[in-house]
Amino acid sequence: xxRLIFIISVLLFINYxxxxxSRKSSGENSALNLSExxxxxxxxxxxxxxxxxxxxxxxxxxxxxxxxxRLFITGEDSSKTIRVTTGENIPVFDITLEGNMITVxxxxxxLIIDEAYLAEWEAEVTDGAAEENKGHEDxxxxxxxEESEGSGTDPLASIQKLREDIAASGKxxxxxxxxxxxxxxxxx
Amino acid sequence: xxIRNWIxxxxxxxxxxxxxxxxxxxxxGIALNHLDDxxxxxxxxxxxxxxxxxxxxxxxGKDWILSVISGADLDxxxxxxxxxxxxxxxxFLKEGAITVDIKSGEAQLEQIKRRPVFREVNFLHYNxxxxxxxxxxxxxxxSLIFLASTGLFMVKGKKGITGxxxxxxxxxxxxxxxxxxxxxx
Numbered sequence: 001x002x003r004l005i006f007i008i009s010v011l012l013f014i015n016y017x018x019x020x021x022s023r024k025s026s027g028e029n030s031a032l033n034l035s036e037x038x039x040x041x042x043x044x045x046x047x048x049x050x051x052x053x054x055x056x057x058x059x060x061x062x063x064x065x066x067x068x069x070r071l072f073i074t075g076e077d078s079s080k081t082i083r084v085t086t087g088e089n090i091p092v093f094d095i096t097l098e099g100n101m102i103t104v105x106x107x108x109x110x111l112i113i114d115e116a117y118l119a120e121w122e123a124e125v126t127d128g129a130a131e132e133n134k135g136h137e138d139x140x141x142x143x144x145x146e147e148s149e150g151s152g153t154d155p156l157a158s159i160q161k162l163r164e165d166i167a168a169s170g171k172x173x174x175x176x177x178x179x180x181x182x183x184x185x186x187x188x
Numbered sequence: 189x190x191i192r193n194w195i196x197x198x199x200x201x202x203x204x205x206x207x208x209x210x211x212x213x214x215x216x217g218i219a220l221n222h223l224d225d226x227x228x229x230x231x232x233x234x235x236x237x238x239x240x241x242x243x244x245x246x247x248x249g250k251d252w253i254l255s256v257i258s259g260a261d262l263d264x265x266x267x268x269x270x271x272x273x274x275x276x277x278x279x280f281l282k283e284g285a286i287t288v289d290i291k292s293g294e295a296q297l298e299q300i301k302r303r304p305v306f307r308e309v310n311f312l313h314y315n316x317x318x319x320x321x322x323x324x325x326x327x328x329x330x331s332l333i334f335l336a337s338t339g340l341f342m343v344k345g346k347k348g349i350t351g352x353x354x355x356x357x358x359x360x361x362x363x364x365x366x367x368x369x370x371x372x373x
Contacts, residue, residue, distance in 0.1 A: 011320060059268060061278070065227060078270050091316035095230055095300050099267040099280020 042082050046177045050110045056179065057103040057187060058082065068092040070178075073102065083178040085109075090181045101187040106179040114166070114173035118159050125155045192341060199338040202331050209328045216313035219306045229307045232284075235297040242290050245271070253279055256288075262297060 042056065058073030061081060071093045072081045084104050086092060111117075166174055219228035237260050243252060253269055257279075265282040272278045272287075279286040284299040315322055340349045340357065347353065 059270065061270070061272065065230075065232075068229070074270065078272060088318070091318065092311065094302075096282075096302070098285060101268075 042080065042177075046108060047175070049108045050177070052108055053105065053182070054108055054179065055103060055105045056082065057101065059101050060097045060099060063093050063095045063098055065095065068095065071097060073104070084184075085178055085180050087181040089183060097186070102184050103187055104179060104181055104184040106181040106184075109178050109180050111176040112173045113162060113176060115163075118162055122156065122159050125159070192344070195338045195341050199335060199342065202335055202338075206328055206331050206335075209325075210332075212309045212312050213328075215306065216309040219310055220313065227303075228310050229303055231301045231303050233299045235299075237295050237297065239288055239293045239295050242288075242293060245290060248277060248290065253277075256295075257286075260295075260297075262286075264297070264299070 056073070058075050061072050061074050061078075063071040068086075069092065070083055070085045072083055074081045084106065087106065162174065166172065216228070219226075222228075239256055239260075242248075250266065250269070254266055257264060257266065264284070264286075267280040267282055269277060269279040275289055275291045277288040277290050279288070281299075283301070284297065286295055286297050288295040311317075312321070312325075315325060340353065342348075343353065345351060349357065
């Protein structure tokens, strides 16, 4: 029994050390990659920061009730919100974070919504797989898809709308950005 | 020692080790089976009320909000607020949030409390810790298969797998197959 407890303790220590080292290595690079963003200038600067480590603060306006895997923060301009997802070191966001000011250190992620993405989504809908695969893992936010699929709006109409938005943008794609959390802290 | 004795010993000791895990996954299994009926992690309650004498949007601040909370006799603690829409005031509380339509005066209090025990077992069942927990829960899953398999051979005779046990086992396999035939295949 003592040997078993010792083995379990060693394994837990190794598990914690691996987590610590991965966090530390991110921290060592942060001096090179950190850039100050705000929720208000996020949309202007975000395209230049994809894949980079950023620090951003904002007030939590919503935490996903179903999974706790994502939350939204806002700043002075409450019309601008930023989606923040959990990461390897953060398993879940507590709903009670809502209303708190938090500072998030994370990696900026981008999903490119182009014709290939829309065609795949369209195939899921027409194959009847939309219910099982509601919300891509790292794609269009589940809330956004649920808003279109769950609120009575035809998902195919939403897909068509996105195609029109792409055409109107003058580019061959739209971009969806979010921050994948490395660590966060409550400011107030 | 014969094979049946070894089966009993291993079944017994594996059962002891994973008793806790069976309770964790059993409880969370019940909780997650009824996701359409409830939120297994939080107790969320709603209460509607009306707000009168709403000032202009620019004049709405913490003091006015505190007076609304007091006037509605709500036992809550203000944290912060912001306007989530042109006419929608959202007040964050330590216990949840109040959403107020400043045009109509309709307000709704949403109170959120963590659901003890279920929140913890669901956290584990969803494999939120990842890493080492994934290994441990995979070992548990394999052990469940082991426990089920060895359980078939615990008893000899007419109440064992060669007697009544065979029919009960068959019944336990046929029931899920029926559901698969009806709903999937």
